[in-house]
Amino acid sequence: MKYIPSGSTVKKRLTTVKAWELPKQNSALAPPEVWTNADMDPVPVENQTWTIWTWMAYWATDTINLGTWETASSVIAVGLNWHDAIPVMVVGTFCVAVPMVLNGAIGARLHIPFSVIVRSSFGYYLAYFCIVSRSILAMFWLGIQGANGAQCITIMLLAWAPSYNNIPNSLPESAGITTQGMISYFLFWIIQLPLLLIPPTKLRYLFAVKLVAAPVTAVATLGWIVHKAGGGGELFNLPETVSGSTKAFLWLSCMSSVTGSWATLACNIPDFSRYARKSEGQYIQLPFLPLIFTACGVLGIVTTSASYVLYGTYLWNPLDIVTKWLDGGTGGRAAAFFAALSWYIAQVGTNITANSISAANDLTVMFPRFVNIKRGCIIAAIVGGWVIVPWKILSSAETFLAFMGGYAVFLAPIAGILASDYWLVKKQNIDVPALYNPYGRYRYAGGVNWRAAAAFIIAVGPLLPGLAYSINPSGTNISQGVINLYTFDWLFGFVVSIILYTGFSLVFPAKESLSSITIFGHEPSEYGSDIERKGAGSSMDDKNFGDVGAVDILGERRESIRRESIRRASEEIKY
Numbered sequence: 071m072k073y074i075p076s077g078s079t080v081k082k083r084l085t086t087v088k089a090w091e092l093p094k095q096n097s098a099l100a101p102p103e104v105w106t107n108a109d110m111d112p113v114p115v116e117n118q119t120w121t122i123w124t125w126m127a128y129w130a131t132d133t134i135n136l137g138t139w140e141t142a143s144s145v146i147a148v149g150l151n152w153h154d155a156i157p158v159m160v161v162g163t164f165c166v167a168v169p170m171v172l173n174g175a176i177g178a179r180l181h182i183p184f185s186v187i188v189r190s191s192f193g194y195y196l197a198y199f200c201i202v203s204r205s206i207l208a209m210f211w212l213g214i215q216g217a218n219g220a221q222c223i224t225i226m227l228l229a230w231a232p233s234y235n236n237i238p239n240s241l242p243e244s245a246g247i248t249t250q251g252m253i254s255y256f257l258f259w260i261i262q263l264p265l266l267l268i269p270p271t272k273l274r275y276l277f278a279v280k281l282v283a284a285p286v287t288a289v290a291t292l293g294w295i296v297h298k299a300g301g302g303g304e305l306f307n308l309p310e311t312v313s314g315s316t317k318a319f320l321w322l323s324c325m326s327s328v329t330g331s332w333a334t335l336a337c338n339i340p341d342f343s344r345y346a347r348k349s350e351g352q353y354i355q356l357p358f359l360p361l362i363f364t365a366c367g368v369l370g371i372v373t374t375s376a377s378y379v380l381y382g383t384y385l386w387n388p389l390d391i392v393t394k395w396l397d398g399g400t401g402g403r404a405a406a407f408f409a410a411l412s413w414y415i416a417q418v419g420t421n422i423t424a425n426s427i428s429a430a431n432d433l434t435v436m437f438p439r440f441v442n443i444k445r446g447c448i449i450a451a452i453v454g455g456w457v458i459v460p461w462k463i464l465s466s467a468e469t470f471l472a473f474m475g476g477y478a479v480f481l482a483p484i485a486g487i488l489a490s491d492y493w494l495v496k497k498q499n500i501d502v503p504a505l506y507n508p509y510g511r512y513r514y515a516g517g518v519n520w521r522a523a524a525a526f527i528i529a530v531g532p533l534l535p536g537l538a539y540s541i542n543p544s545g546t547n548i549s550q551g552v553i554n555l556y557t558f559d560w561l562f563g564f565v566v567s568i569i570l571y572t573g574f575s576l577v578f579p580a581k582e583s584l585s586s587i588t589i590f591g592h593e594p595s596e597y598g599s600d601i602e603r604k605g606a607g608s609s610m611d612d613k614n615f616g617d618v619g620a621v622d623i624l625g626e627r628r629e630s631i632r633r634e635s636i637r638r639a640s641e642e643i644k645y
Contacts, residue, residue, distance in 0.1 A: 090440050099591050100506040107434045109443050112502065112591040113181040113344050120342070122351040124274065126358055128342070128423065131280040133363045134288060135420045136218040136387065136413060139370040141331055143386035145324045149312040152371055154321055159367045162328025163360040165561060169336040171356045172489040177340025178349035179498075182591065184338040184428075185435040186505050188484070190583070191491035191571070194508045195517025198436065200337075200484050205432035205450075207477045208334050212425035212454030216262065217461040219417030220255035221389045225410035227254065228396055229403040246462035259455045262418050266426040266447045273423065280419040287412035288366070291388055292373050299379035315554075323557040330478035330560060332359075336485040338428045389413060426450055476537050482563030483529040487522050490568040495575040496584065502591030511583050519580065525570035529563045 083089040100106040120128075145155040176187050184204070189197040227234045239248040247255065268276060312320055329336075343352045370388070377385040385391050392413075395406040430446030441449065454460070492498060504510030508517065536556020539546040555562065 087440075092438075092440060092442060099503045101508075104506070104508065105438050106506065107438045107442060109431070109434055110183060110186055110506075118181065118345055118347050120345045120351065121347055122354050124277070125346075125351055125354050127274070127277040127281055129355065129358055129362055131277050131284065131416075131419055132423050133359070134280075134284040134366050135215070135416045136389065137215060137331060137420070138363060138366045139288075139388055140218075140386055141328060141367070143370045143374045143384075144327070146371065146374070147384075147386060148324065149320060150317070150324065152375075154317075154324075155371060156364060156368065158321060158324045159328055159364045160360050162325040163332070163363040164356075165325070165564075166329040166332045166336050167356050167359040169485040169489050169564065170332070170339050170359065171353055172493060173336065173485060174339040174343040174352040174355060175349060176488075176492050176500075177343035178346040178352045180500060180502055180588075180590065181344045181346075182340065182502060182505070183344055183431050184340045184488075185432050187340055187492075187500075188488060189505050189512050190496065190500055191487050191519060192522045193514040193517050193519040194510070194512055196519060196523060201432045201435055203480050203484070204334060204337050205429045205436070207481060208338070208425045208429040208432070209450045209454035210458055210460075210477065211334060212421055212429065212450055213456075213458045213460030214463060215417050215421045215425065216259055216455050217255065217463070219262075219414055220251060220258045220461075221387070221393075222410040222414035222417065223254040223258045223261075224250065225389060225392055225396070226407050226414070227257075228393075229407035229410070232396070232403075246459070251461070255461065258414070258417075259451070262421065263448070263451055265418050266422055266451055267444055268422060269443075276419055276422065280415050283412040284416040284419075287409050288369050288388070291391060291409065292369050292376075295373055295376045295380060295391060299376040301376070301379070319554050319557040322561075326478060326558055326560045328363075329482075330476070333478040333481040333485070333560060334428060335424055337481055337488065338431070341428055341431050342423070425454070429454070476540055476559075478560040479530060479533045479537050479563060482560045483526045483567035486529070486564040486567035487525055487571045490572045491522075491575075494568075494572045499585045499588045501585045501589040503589060506591075511585070514580055514583065519583075521571055521574035521578065521580070524574060525567045528570055529567040533559045533563065 079089065094105070099111060145158055146152065150158070173184075173187075177183065180187070185197070185201050188200045192200055224234075234250070237250045237253070239250065241247060241249055241252065339352075339355075346352055370386075373388060373391065374384050374386055377383070377391055381394065389410065392406050392409045395402040395409070398405070426447050427443075429450035430441075430443050433441045433446035433449055434443060492500070501511055504512055507513075512519075514520070532552070533556055535546070535548045535552050536559065539548055539553055540556065
C-alpha cells in the first residue's frame with residue numbers, strides 16, 4: 071500500500087499542479103540547484119548485471135514480434151521476391167546494428183542513459199530537441215505495437231466466446247477500426263499498462279517467458295501450415311514485378327523500412343547497455359541482430375507462401391492464420407487461444423524493452439520535477455496508445471513501410487552524431503560529471519553545439535520533401551531524384567551526419583569540450599574492486615529503478631566519486 075495515494079493527495083492532485091510535484095531528489099553528479107532524477111545517475115556496480123547472454127536473450131525476444139514478421143512479408147507485397155527480401159533484411163539490420171554497437175559501447179562503459187550522453191555532442195540544452203524527438207517516436211512505436219497486438223485479444227475472446235464476433239459495429243469506416251476492434255484494443259492497452267511498469271531488474275524474467283512463448287508459436291505455426299499445404303507454396307517461385315532502377319530504389323526503400331524498425335534503439339541503446347557488466351558483451355549485437363531478424367523474417371515469408379496454397383490468398387499477418395483455427399472446433403479454438411496469447415506476450419515484451427522504458431527515460435529528463443520512470447511509462451502509454459491513433463497508421467503494407475522509413479529521417483542523424491562525437495571527436499574521453507552541469511564543459515554556446523545543429527539540419531533537409539511525398543503523393547510535387555534520395559533516407563542521414571559533424575568539429579574545434587582522459591561518474595571496473603563485482607545482483611531491488619523513494623542510489627560512494635572526479639580533472643590540467 072506504500073505507493074497508493076491517500077484521499078487527500080488525490081483531491082490535491084485534482085485541484086493543483088503542484089500536488090504532482092515529486093520530492094526533490096539528490097544526484098551524485100548534478101549541482102544542487104539542478105532538479106534532476108536519481109534514475110539518470112550512472113548505474114552503480116551492483117546493478118550492472120547484463121551479460122552477453124542477456125544481450126542475446128534481449129534481441130531474441132525483442133525481434134520476434136508481429137512487426138518483424140510483417141516487415142519481411144511486406145517486402146514481397148510491394149513487388150520484390152524472396153531473393154530480394156532476405157538480403158534486404160540482412161543488410162538493413164546490419165546497417166542499424168553498426169550504430170547500435172557504436173552507441174551501445176558508450177552506455178556500457180560510462181553507464182549513463184541516452185538522454186544524458188547526447189549532451190556531449192548537441193550541448194546541454196539542444197540535447198532536449200533530441201530527447202523530445204526520440205520520445206515522441208518511441209511513443210509512436212509503442213502505439214503501433216499495441217494496434218498490432220489488439221488482434222491477439224480479439225482471437226482469445228473469440229476462442230473463449232464465439233458470440234464476441236456478433237458485436238455490431240457503430241463506428242464509421244473513416245475511423246479505421248470497428249467497435250469490436252476498439253474493445254479489443256482497449257483491453258490490450260489496459261492489460262498491458264501495469265506490465266509496462268516492470269523495472270529493468272525484473273526484465274530477465276520477461277525475457278525467459280517470451281523466449282519460450284514466441285519462438286515456439288512461430289515455429290509451430292510454420293510447421294502446421296507447411297504440413298497442411300503440402301509444402302512451402304509458390305511464393306518462392308514468384309517473379310519480380312519490377313526491374314531496372316525502379317527495382318533498385320524499391321530495394322533501398324525496403325531496406326530503409328527495416329532500419330527504421332530499430333532507428334529508435336540505434337539512438338537509445340545506452341538506456342539498456344548502461345546495465346552491462348562488461349563493455350565487451352554488447353558487441354554481440356553486431357552479428358546477432360541481423361541473424362535473428364532474418365530468421366524471423368524467413369519464417370514469415372515461408373508461412374505466408376504456404377497460406378496461399380491453403381486459403382487462396384497471402385496472409386501476411388500470422389494472426390490471420392491463427393484466426394482460421396477458430397473454425398476448427400474445440401481443439402482449433404484452444405490452439406488459437408494459446409497462439410494469440412504467445413503473440414500478445416511478444417508484443418507487450420517488445421513494447422516494454424524497446425519503447426516504454428525509452429520514452430519514460432526521456433520524460434524524466436524533460437520534466438524531472440513531475441515525472442519519474444513509472445509516471446513516464448504511464449504517460450507514454452496514453453500518448454502512444456490513444457493520441458497518435460495507431461490503428462489508422464497500419465491500414466496497408468505500403469503505409470506501414472512508409473511510416474517505418476519516415477520517422478528514421480530524424481533519428482539517423484542523431485545516431486550518427488552521437489557515434490561520431492564519442493569515437494572520432496572526443497576519442498572516447500568523456501567528462502561524465504560535466505554532462506549533468508548546465509554550466510559545464512558541454513554547455514558550448516548557450517547550451518547549443520552549432521556543429522551538431524548544422525550537421526543535423528543539412529542531413530535531414532534534403533529528405534523532407536521525400537517524407538512529405540511518402541505521406542501524401544498526390545498533393546506533393548517533387549522531382550524523381552528527390553524521391554529516389556528518400557528511398558535510402560536512413561543510410562543517407564546516418565553517413566552524412568557523421569561526415570559533417572566530424573568535419574565541423576575538426577575545422578572548428580570546441581576545445582573547451584575536449585578531455586584528454588575519461589572522467590567517470592561511477593566507480594569503473596578499472597578502479598573498482600572485484601568483491602563488488604562478484605556481489606552484483608545480490609542487493610538489487612525495485613526501488614533502484616524509478617521509485618520516488620530511491621534517492622541515494624550511489625550510497626556511500628557519493629563523496630568518493632566527487633573526489634575521484636576532481637583528482638582526475640587535476641591530473642588532466644597537469645598533463
